Amino acid sequence: MTALEQTYEKVDAYEPDRSLKGKVRRRLIRLQHRRPARVKLERPMVSFSFDDAPATACEAGARVLESRGFRGTYYFAASLTGRDGPMGRYATGEDAARLHAAGHEIGCHTFSHLDCGQATTDVALADVAQNTQALASWGVGEAVSFAYPYGDVAAPAKTALAGRFKTLRALHHGLVANGADLNQAPAVGIEGEDGEAVALHWLDQAHRRKAWLILYTHDVAETPSAWGCTVEALERLVDGAVNAGFDVVTVAEGSRRIGL
Template sequence: MQVSHDKVDAYEPDRTLKGKLRRRLIRLAHRRPARVKLARPMVSFSFDDAPATACEAGARVLEARGLRGTYYFAGGLTGREGPMGRFATGEDAARLHAAGHEIGCHTFSHLDCGQASREATLADIDQNAEALKSWGAGKPVSFAYPYGDVGSPAKTLLAGRFKTVRALHHGLIANGADLNQAPAVGIEGEDGEAVALKWLDRAHARKAWLILYTHDVSETPSQWGCSTETLKRLVDGAMNAGFDVVTVAEGARRIGL
């Protein structure tokens, strides 16, 4: 998404050859390998950009089962309208935090960390962390790259600042996974549920940690979101399969971070 003064527009990633090569090569650099040994598989349900529906319908699904999720807020989007509906507010973040959900950090303006300078990235993240603090949402320990994109300046900058720094490429957090560019799997689009189920099976077989993410949660979701029923089925399926359903912060704690 691109942020303007009046609205939030859909974002188009850098599709040039240079952009594609950068995204491929950065996964090999500045790595922080995970050490994972779990008795049971884990899964985290996370919500990027915190659309209001995720903070309402999504939270209800988790709370009804005694569970909590991770919400990555971008302070500059709060309360505005976008392609996923209205974004939640700082008051929503404070409410979620008080209820035991984790409030994670995006960049304030939903800055593309793949193309921004080190200075611009640092300033935007500092601004976002201050916004979260002012809302009473706690100090963030989990970060997600907006659009899942990252370049060398941002990856080196964030290496020691957060316990986990999450991207969007598919994978599990098992031994050797890069915690500076952690994999995740999206519950979005027509095949989102089927893709998530496939990765839940893989995580179960390996006793690994899977981070799932989506955006809005409603009966008529955007192309980046999922339906309420889809979320219910995935949460119930994970619980029935013996997964520990944890926030990203709790998952990091359990692997020793």
């Protein structure tokens, strides 16, 4: 079995590198190979994105946004489609096509949910290419937004992927404001017991600075996993953002508005 095949087999149980060495490496990479954003907005923006595209996110999550006239960004890892995982069943290519037809954005993960921080550059690039091909076969348009699984990437892979997508999103907290690195863009998770409170804090920061906030979660359910959120929490965050004067946009639309 190849290293890539082993990754496919253990994707649900896989844990990113949480060692001190891994933490230091991630800090250093954020200082390298940067592509600084130029952001000047009259109104703050927020994007709601869903990593790995669990079926509940594509159903309940989409309903929350669509009922309010908005759309989200779904980062698909094509090898997961139709499988059962710790966040429930993952959506299929047919689900992706339905979301695309409804105006949602289909973004790109790696095919096997590969950790770009630990894989070799060649393996990471091949996995990304395989995923873009799979998404294209679903008829969902060319992906312009990418998210690193686990939020991690090694310096050579970050350099090689730069320019292939308008944004390459990580998981460290922050805003897309002047100087933010579009090759490792910050995002804030709506996940865990304090996920809604954390998201509200960053919405307040984005409002104050007239910046772009990218929020992400996974499943959207009455009893979500540790990586997801409830339907009610998502509703409150969307409604709160609208009431505060935010423009709710897909990641692709946010990229367009800052000139990418």
